[in-house]
Amino acid sequence: MKKETFAELEIITKNVLHNFKYFKNKLNIKTKLLVLIKANSYGHGAIEFSKIMERAGADYFAVAHPIEGIELRAGGIKKTPIMVLIGETNYYKELIEHRLEPCFPNINSLKNFYKILKGLDIDSYPVHLILDTGMHRLGFMKREIPELLNFLKKHPQIRVKSVFSHLAASDEKKWDKFTLEQITQFQELAHQIEECIGYHPLCHILNSAGIERFTKYQMDMVRLGIGVYGISSIKHSNLKPAAALKCKIIQIKNLGPKDGTIGYGRHGKITKHSQIATIPLGYADGIDRRLGNGKAKFLVKGKLVPTIGNICMDMSMIDITGSGAKVGDTVTIFGEKPTAQSLAKILGTIPYEIITSVNRRIRRVSK
16 A cells, blocks of 8 residues: 655656656767766655666766765665765775775875775776866866876776866856867876876766767766756756656645734735645755745646745645645646746756755655
């Protein structure tokens, strides 16, 4: 018997596969496709989402922290290689135990990892090198490459699986010249590394926007992040939302002007006879407090209805007057309508923040 649930993040599998295929079709047959599973798969549920991607044919996964990779292995992801983007860590032994592949942004972290390998008597282990070509977040700067090359020559136990860099503004046309300069510098530095080690590591620099806008620079692999989750920087992209945050109405009140106000601080004013519904999602679940008091509208029975009053920690109120909604009816916070992009616009932020804010206590369900 299926348990009743009042709220869930519905993973729309057909949309996810549509997005994956959209990007896959842009690639050459030999180009590998890495999917970002970090931050709980951008809020979509790491285990559930990675299994969909593994079946779809993803060549690589990437997470931000070792604990995320360990979670994937424990959840059943056994075959697909997993890259850990933040290689500066105290989890080196755990990384090795769970067959995770660390990324290194500087010589000190690489040296520390080598000491661990030596202590464990490991002859060879795959690692990934991050090059800083202009993002200036993590990675070896151009002036640091000679020291890196010297270290790699002396320590062949460090098996360079891939070399990569991160585009700073591939989604903005005004920075295209800078993006192309980043790509050129990356190619030059990656070539120096290849000549030094004597074999060809995977080279990759394109992110989701890069795949759409700079396809010819796909090299050996591309990194698919926000795009597979249905969000694009291109205005008329064919991507579809990968998930919908939904819940059920748990109570309805018929109120009039004499009833006064709704919620904390008495900010929700009743000026006419209204039907006010309570839903079991609040700011602890990812509904930003700034979406209250009519700033946002959620979908009920095909109609967008406004929030009323302050968003609470675990609940919110919406004005369903005239919608015909009943207790138990579904409310969509974001999905195909309204979209995560539309909520982000209200808040003056990016859709990444909307989808990654969904609390883990909300059950993820693949449909």
